[in-house]
Amino acid sequence: MTKVGVVVFPGTNCEADVIESVRALGGEAEMVWHGDASLPAVDAVVIPGGFAHGDYLRPGAIAQFSAIMGAVKEFADKGGPVVGICNGFQVLTETGLLPGALQKNAGLKFLCQPAELRVATTNSALTSAAEVGQTLHIPINHFEGNFTCSPDTLAQLHDEDRVVVTYVDNPNGSMGDIAGVCNQGRNVVGLMPHPERASNALLGSEDGNVMFTSLLQSALTNA
């Protein structure tokens, strides 16, 4: 069975939610402690949301130095699927695995609300099972989700089809309405919305499941 490692830093809080969503789709998942220098035998890695190291200094700034991140980089370099959700996206940009940065929302407010996303590419570890142009209802929950990067990087992201999902109605000022991007290898994906919060009809949406399904498929290919 495909196994997903879910990285836990002190201050991470969405780890159990991601594990619940992965298991509901038939995947296996286990927590990985940030202080470990190596990954257990896993086929994919998720860095979940929360406030790693209290978001002190700035989100992700301290987490990039946790021992596990060396192993995550190595795993990613070998083509292993790595997904950062919300705070995990911030960690991945700080680590340099993904381009750009997440600054404070344009309204200078924390926002926990529904968001409508559009799938911009299916050529990524997180969207392979979706369709281009498909709209997904997946909530956001962040203060620093305003994606920004240099004009050159933005052009490159578009040229290389690396914008993964965009907001239909931009809630936070993100450049190019970007909600998620991937690396050149297309195996590392970061996004601000929380697909695990849209994984059950009781929660109002199941649209996040197409992302976890994609991840499990990518993991299988990698394994």
Add this chain to the structure above:
Amino acid sequence: MNEPLHRALGLTDDEAESITKILGRAPNPLELSMYSVMWSEHCSYKSSRIHLKRLPTEGEHVLVGPGENAGVIDMGDGIAAAIRIESHNHPSAIEPYQGAATGAGGILRDIFTMGARPIALMDPLRFGPLEDPRSRWIAEGVVNGISGYGNSVGVPTVGGETVFDETYTGNPLVNVLCLGIMPTERLVLGQATGVGNLAVLLGSRTGRDGIGGVSVLASAGFSDDEADAAKRPNVQVGDPFEEKRLIEACLKLLDEGLAVGIQDLGGAGLCCATSETASRGGVGMDVDITTIPLREEGMEPFEIMTSESQERMLAIVEPGNLDRVMEICEKWEVLASVIGTVTDNAGALRILDGPGDDAIVLADVPASSLHDEAPLYERPLAEPADLADRRQRSANDLPAPESIADDLAAMLIDPSWVYSQYDHQLFLNTVAGPGSDATVLRLKDPATGADTGRGMGLTTDGNHRWCAVDPKRGTANTVAESVLNLACVGARPLALVNCLNFGNPEHPEVMWQLSEAIDGMTEACLAFDLPVVGGNVSLYNESKGTNIDPTPVVGVLGMVDDLQSPPPGKRWNDGDRIVLLGDPDATELSGSTWAFRQGHKQGSLPAIDYDAHAAVAGLTRDLVNDPGFITGVHDISSGGLGVCLAEMAIASGVGCTVARVGSHALLFSEAPSRVVVAVSADNLPTLEERAAAAGVPVTRLGLAHKDQFAVKGLVEVPLATLASASADRLPNALGGGTTQG
């Protein structure tokens, strides 16, 4: 002449004398300061205890009732729920961000102290009017504080209330409720047992913040702004990241059975935690004050013992388990220090200036005397002299409104500006979130994460207008509203916690309000078979000599027995029939939002018929738990039928045409036991049959359609006008941005 020390610490001359009698000698300054915090109104409930005894506290699901850190309810399947509500009114009045943040932090510790993982916070908030700049500053700071602390600590804020009214100018109410769940077998109590066991202090270093918070701040009213600003250092400062790690470390300790007892450090700090654990366990405790990690040098023993520095816990640990405890704390980067030992020294709490038997004894008091022998006051109470006269003056005698549309629009307020700043979805439990009549959370097994297929309903309710007019009926009707709110999401009530926010107990009229409110709550709880499992009393809510309107707030936990789909919520579809369940002729306006807006605060509150109420609630619950049968449901409360209909219309984006509501009194009365239901034309006859069978009056009010909000003969206004009045109110007043955090 200098004031005697005991008075400066807030103790009366009689109380100082009692302390001398208990000790058989005059207390030293450290001992005096310990008694002053423990015997404060906030810690000892000395004015309210005598009345609180009347509340019913027993029920078949109650595992732990009042008196512990939290009430605990048996939810079945080996799952227990811990619930508590607290106030942080005074700290929030002078330091809104930290006051609200540490209010959340404090109540989380009360929950995980019991062994439960906190899974939800609710915040009933009350501020002065939006027109008042200071009230806006307080409101914005409080919301930021809850957002900043709650989101970061990783516990979702799933509901609450936001009320603006002139009665709270200068004295806002910041109440916070927390719900946790645990495997029933993990339930622990805050007690020390086993002579030779170690007292281990976990978490933050102890600093000079929050010294005297319970006595200086919480147990006195506000008078002038400058003096109150000088109390700002009495407010604690919170660190949600520390708390998050503390939660994980403590739950791990409890999972592995490494603590025989555990207690949070809240009001009155170490003094309270050490004496409470020793007192509950019937043992003594020696505390070596030199072992307590401090934030700064030169702290006096009385500062160390009464500091309210946040994010600290006291665990009682067997010596053989200490190494494992230290290992867990190290993993979670939580500071842990052995600061004391459980003794068989006749229940004495001794504060020592060093280790060993020859250490200087700084304080030596019977631990239990700090709690059990706290003074108990039967303060004089008196109903207002003109009460009979006031009750004669009904709000129905006021002139009819010039514009019902304007009056209606003025009562609409969309709270999403507040709750969109709170993470309300973490843990994937939130089926109906903030903005609903009541919150619905999935009930998952805390040990395995497996869904039980059942849900928990949770609501907080308070109504200062009803209680100002009649504290007894007002409180009873508040409890009834909670029951109906739960029914609107398909939940049956299980247990209640209360937060009693009142003015200065030294005013006989305030004590009368408190006593009446407790009588009303007792009456309603008995009628609904609803045990009170915990509570908090907040007195001295006064500003510049004026007491707040009495504001008892209740939190009620309920059970959804079969959670198949989200409850329908306050909405309708185009073409639906709009139906009223309950009395179609209720017109009493006294105590209503509409009456208060005209400055009318008198008259007689509509009484409740408990049988009729139970019938409406029961029918509503059945309809909601029949997925697809009705389109929407909403109870009638603040703002009456008019606001109820407008909220349903706004949420749906579909207008309505309503008949049979012939007067503004019918439109704005807040009489209890009424619900509006939206149903398809096809299901209407069955609905009427079901209502008749349940003995509930059912009245066809009209049709959901078009884009106008129309009540024949009274009002016709574009729905968009009402929608923007509601949606724009808070963003316009409070702006789009944060000022802190």
